[in-house]
Amino acid sequence: MNNKPFRLKRSAVATAVGLCLIGGGFAMAQQQPLEPVQWDKRRLDQLDRNVRRLERALTQRNAAGQPVLVEPDPEVVVLQGQVEIFERRLGDLEATFRRVNAESERLTFDLDEANRNNRELSSRVGTLENRLKQMEEEAELNAPIEANSPTGNAAGDLQAAMRLSGDDARRGMRALETVTVTWPDTPQAREAFSRLGDMYVASRDNAGAVSFYAQALNGWPRTPWAAETTLKLAEALRVTDRKTQACATLTDFTRRYGEAATAQQKTRATQMRSRAECS
Incomplete structure (x- = not known):
């Protein structure tokens, strides 16, 4: 027998190695796809016998000094x-x-x-x-306040300024002052002064309100708002500790607007005289 290592041909090696790999849970790629094998108990037993027979043959050759070399x-x-x-x-x-x-x-x-x-x-x-x-x-x-007429007439400017006062007090005050500068010596200018006095009173600045009320009543105008503005002037004077001037203003109210004043205004004038301690 030849002592050279025994080399299996590619087909024989593929068959032997394929059987070994199948027994160990692996699969080797084949040249051509095979038909699926129906594994039953008989086939499995036969495969087991073949694998054992192959193992014994390999063991015997290895023991005889003729190892089997499997070419990759x-x-x-x-x-x-x-x-x-x-x-x-x-x-x-x-x-x-x-x-x-x-x-x-x-x-x-x-x-x-x-x-x-x-x-x-x-x-x-x-x-x-x-x-x-x-x-x-x-x-x-x-x-600085400068003459400017948004509407082109005193009445329109006054109404616009009063509307603005309801939305933005500071801008409204500036618009009212613009009316007094643009249309001096007009009824609208005097009413603008009266409105300014009201806004100063609302901001708790009675001293500032006195000046505007006084300018509104300059010449004692005969307008619907004049009597009410006179009472507001008297109250602002009293609050700022000028009781003598407040009493004099109440006297002017009676003399100049008393006949046309409402009952409510007359009652208020009487109460204000009492608070100002007028003689």
Whole structure:
């Protein structure tokens, strides 16, 4: 018998190795697809006997110094090489994925920081815009009063100023003062002074109201609001501790507007005389 290692041909090796791999739970690729085998107890027993017979033959040859060398299937070698290539590529992809993840985390952090900065900048810009708006409003409201007629006539300007007073007190006051400057010595200017006095009283500035009421009553106008404005002037004088002037104003009320005054106004005048301790 030849002492050289026994080499199985490719077909014999494929058959033997196939049987071994099937017994261990693996499958080897074949050249041609086989018909599916119906495994029953008889076939399984036969397969078991064949595997045991093959094992004994291999053991005997190895014991006799004639080891069986199974040449690797070239297709298996190719597949192993491809697997190694795939593994390297997979490693490269994993490394790339890790780099992308790290870059994504960095970009996310940068984006969050940029958003925070944008919010802070937006807040600061909003604050500055509000301050600028307030400064513009203050500059507008504190600018010198100049003659200006939005409607082109005194009555229209007065009505517009009174409507504005209901929505914006400061702008309304400025509009009423504009009426007094634009249309001096008119009934509308005197009524605007009276309205200004009311607004100063509402803001608890009775001293300021006295001046406007006095200007409204300059010349003792014969208008529907004159009697009421006289009583308001007297009350503002009393509140600011000018009782003598308050009593004199109440005397003027009786002399100039007493006949046309309402019963309620006359009652109020009597009560105000008592509070001012008029003689």
